[in-house]
Amino acid sequence: MSRHYDVAAVRSQFPVTERLLYLDSAHQTPLATSVREALLGFYREGHEMAGPKPVWLDRVEQVRARVAKLLNAAPDEIAFTKNTSEGMNIAANALPLTAGDNVLLVEGDHPNNAYAFLNLRRKGVEVRFVPMTGETAQAEMFAPHIDARTRAISLSHVTFHAGHRFDIDGIGALCAERRLYFVIDAMQSTGVIPLNVRASGASLIGSGCHKGLLVPQGLGILYCRQGLDELQPAYLAMSSLAHPPGDYIARADNMALKAGAGRFEIGNFNLPDIHALDASLTLIESVGSSAIEAHLYDLGDRLIERIDHLGIRLIGPRDRANRSPHIYVLDLPAEEWADYLASRQVRVSPERDGIRVSFGLFNMAEDVDRFAQVLAERGTLPARAGAAA
Numbered sequence: 001m002s003r004h005y006d007v008a009a010v011r012s013q014f015p016v017t018e019r020l021l022y023l024d025s026a027h028q029t030p031l032a033t034s035v036r037e038a039l040l041g042f043y044r045e046g047h048e049m050a051g052p053k054p055v056w057l058d059r060v061e062q063v064r065a066r067v068a069k070l071l072n073a074a075p076d077e078i079a080f081t082k083n084t085s086e087g088m089n090i091a092a093n094a095l096p097l098t099a100g101d102n103v104l105l106v107e108g109d110h111p112n113n114a115y116a117f118l119n120l121r122r123k124g125v126e127v128r129f130v131p132m133t134g135e136t137a138q139a140e141m142f143a144p145h146i147d148a149r150t151r152a153i154s155l156s157h158v159t160f161h162a163g164h165r166f167d168i169d170g171i172g173a174l175c176a177e178r179r180l181y182f183v184i185d186a187m188q189s190t191g192v193i194p195l196n197v198r199a200s201g202a203s204l205i206g207s208g209c210h211k212g213l214l215v216p217q218g219l220g221i222l223y224c225r226q227g228l229d230e231l232q233p234a235y236l237a238m239s240s241l242a243h244p245p246g247d248y249i250a251r252a253d254n255m256a257l258k259a260g261a262g263r264f265e266i267g268n269f270n271l272p273d274i275h276a277l278d279a280s281l282t283l284i285e286s287v288g289s290s291a292i293e294a295h296l297y298d299l300g301d302r303l304i305e306r307i308d309h310l311g312i313r314l315i316g317p318r319d320r321a322n323r324s325p326h327i328y329v330l331d332l333p334a335e336e337w338a339d340y341l342a343s344r345q346v347r348v349s350p351e352r353d354g355i356r357v358s359f360g361l362f363n364m365a366e367d368v369d370r371f372a373q374v375l376a377e378r379g380t381l382p383a384r385a386g387a388a389a
């Protein structure tokens with residue numbers, strides 16, 4: 001049972017839950033039946049009618065508007081991309097950075113956020129990794145590292161490796177005050193935490209759609225705040241232009257860019273996944289992002305209580321303000337636990353510092369209890385877990 005929504009009804013959309021104890025949504029979410037139906041519907045149209053492309057492209061715009069609504073953005077602030085990493089690379093290369101400028105990142109954050117910016121070192125841009133000093137990343141942590149050549153801060157909203165929830169509103173306010181660009185990797189938060197792009201003050205936000213947005217790999221979204229016209233795409237295609245040539249002959253004298261985030265789009269879209277996203281947004285909207293977040297926090301509280309009882313330490317923050325609703329890393333050596341958990345039909349991820357449990361909107365309190373039981377049934381807890389008791 002949940003205090004927030006009818007989880008059993010949502011769960012019936014995820015038949016994999018009958019076979020597996022699925023606690024790995026931070027890796028990828030299983031396919032929901034309605035999302036599968038949307039994919040099949042798209043393939044059927046392509047198969048039987050060779051696809052009504054104008055209809056498909058109309059749907060792209062409808063889905064763009066739905067994504068915008070989810071993020072409290074305007075439709076022309078949203079571009080479709082391939083994944084988060086592409087979004088981060090678009091962002092890094094769009095910023096007007098020159099030799100001697102520097103960008104602040106968080107030490108240990110997702111490598112694909114870091115590599116997008118480290119690649120700018122060939123242009124003479126410096127990347128500074130800021131160590132995390134408190135429970136999570138906050139504005140005060142960055143302030144001492146900002147100097148006259150600092151131009152941007154880029155970080156995850158939620159960390160994949162320990163479930164920190166970074167204070168993006170506070171860091172966004174610092175960026176506004178110091179006139180810095182603010183780039184967010186929202187891969188682990190979209191669909192799980194209500195994201196208000198206006199409150200965050202972000203310049204650019206990138207996310208893939210294969211976790212909280214419930215779509216198979218290969219589709220990403222990029223938010224680019226209106227008015228940042230100085231941000232230029234590194235790549236160009238007809239789809240990036242305000243007036244693409246009707247005769248399909250490229251001319252150098254009319255290359256004005258689209259005003260919105262569409263200037264970062266290249267060529268054809270991932271149409272199957274955009275159809276899938278239409279269905280997954282219907283599912284997410286039927287529950288509501290706030291209800292999903294609240295339910296997952298409840299599951300997290302329950303998990304923390306159970307592992308405390310078993311003497312297993314939680315890596316990462318414990319309190320709701322600093323932790324994500326859905327990612328919990330347990331201080332259990334992955335090499336000693338991964339096979340055992342797989343043999344008990346429990347799907348989790350081995351992570352840097354232990355075993356990562358991550359919830360999706362279909363998980364229930366009973367899943368947490370069963371997981372705790374499976375942990376307890378192993379009998380001897382490894383030394384690391386015992387030490388925390």
Ligand SMILES: Cc1ncc(COP(=O)(O)O)c(C=O)c1O
Pocket residue numbers: 026027082083084085086110112113156158159160185187188207208209220
């Ligand atoms: C925080 C974060 N950023 C980026 C990525 C990479 O995502 P993508 O494959 O969409 O580039 C992941 C994937 O797990 C992630 O957790």
